[in-house]
Amino acid sequence: MSALFGNYGKRRARIVKGQGTIVEDSTGKKYLDFTSGIAVVSLGHANPAIVKAIHDQSEKLWHISNLFDIPGQEKVAQKLIADTHFSYAFFCNSGAEANEAAIKLARKHTGKNHIITFEKSFHGRTFGAMSATGQGKVHNGFGPLVEKFTILPFNDVAALEATIDDSVAAIMLEMIQGEGGVNSVSPEFAAAIAKACDDKGILLIIDEVQTGIGRTGTRYAYEQTILKPNIVTLAKGLGGGFPVGGMLGTAELYDTFSPGTHGTTFGGNPLAMSVAETVLDHVFEPAFLQHVQELSTYFVKQLKANLPSNYTVQGQGLLLGIGCGDAEVAPYIATAEEKGLLLVGAGPNVIRLLPPLTVSKAEINEAIAILKTILS
Incomplete structure (x- = not known):
């Protein structure tokens, strides 16, 4: 009998080790991992550079608390804000924590409480982040929310324009709704958001927990749109598998987070920063990002060429979805696991494809061969 709470629906395979895109279970069976720990293991499992960074830093200093200067934080912050309109960073341990920080910062800076978010969004499971999330299944059973x-319909310009008024502190959204179905912000909706923020002085918070750090082929997914957020939240791929979260903000927000207004015990510790710095040294290289874009183009082309026409392909970079119409994807995902391919859903009707950013074309071809068998 397990001593764990049953709040996770566990898969059958018990994964015990991995290297790159390949993981192995307790029976020795190997799988292509196209989940990446849900967009986390950006440089693949047991990446040698990350292993070395953890080893080297672990022999120096793991944790000292934010009462003291942590030089690694400054290094990572500078890499994250370089060549952007952002000026400052805050480090924590997860995407939910980053979004809680963003919500607090927006409310405190504006002196307003009203925040607009969108249906099918996912921002985390802590109370503030959960309240921002546009999915009833995340809210159910927990009593009054913040x-x-x-919460408005996604990509609905008319609904947005009808709701905007002087009470709004911030608009908060994902560039691609990962958990909600791999739904991308339309150009028209992006333009409407930009106009609303400019006209009313509303802060724009973009949750890049899943889309950031190269996942969509650029450093941040918002860079592929006209949007210019005041706040961006990060996690997942930032640590390449190590728990790291972060929030970036523009210069005018600096004084709002004065000493004592917000904090975290573990956030930005030396071990986490050594890993994040290593990840950024790889992912933010222009050639690396270009390679992600090329892999995405190849992946999408092969999916469209090999899957029946009743399936749709959506998303950007290496955050892709296969829309299955009204069909439930859970049986497809279970069958894929039996055949050696690990997948994750995005809502009930979309298969999400999240390979490491280091995936090879040969591994993509293997995955497509399995998908073709299952979906045909």
Whole structure:
């Protein structure tokens, strides 16, 4: 009998080790991992550079608390804000923590409480982040949520324009809704958001927990749109598998987070920063990002060429989805696992494809061969 709470629906395979895109279970069976720990293991499992960074830093200093200067934080912050309009960074341990920080910062800076978010969004499971999330299944059973979140239909310009007024502190959204179905912000919706923020002085928070750090082929997914956020939240791929979260903000927000207004015990510790710095040294290289874009183009082309026409392909970079119409994807995902391919859903009707950013074309071809067998 397990001593663990049953809040996770566990898969059958018990994964015990991995290298690159390949993982192995307790029976010795190997799988192509196209989940990446849900967009986390950006440089693949047991990446030698990350292993070395953890080893080297672990022999110096793991944790000292934010009461002291941590030089690694400054290094990572500078890499994250370089050549952007951002000026400052805050480090924590997860995407939910980053989004909680963003919500607090937006409310405190504006003196307003009203935040607009969108249906099918996912921002985390802590109370503030959960309240911002536009999915009832995440809310159910937990009593009253944090007040003053208005959840609107995604990509609905008319609904947005009808809701905007002087009470709104911030608009908060994902560039691609990962958990909600691999739904991308349309150009028209991006333009409407930009106009609303400019006209009313509303802060724009973009949750890049899943899309950031190269996942969509650029450093941040917002860079592929006209949007210019005041706040961006990060996690997942930033640590390449190590728990790291972060929030970037523009210069005018600096004084709002004065000493004592917000904090974290473990966030930005030396071990986490050594890993994040290593990840960024790889992912933020222009050639690396270009390679991600090329892999994405190849992957999408092969998917469209090999899958029946009743399936749709959506998303950007190496955050892709296969829309299966009204069909439930859970049986497809279970069959794929039996055949040696690990997948994850995005809502009930979309298969999400999240390989490491280091995946090879040969591994993509293997995955497509399995998908073709299952979906045909």
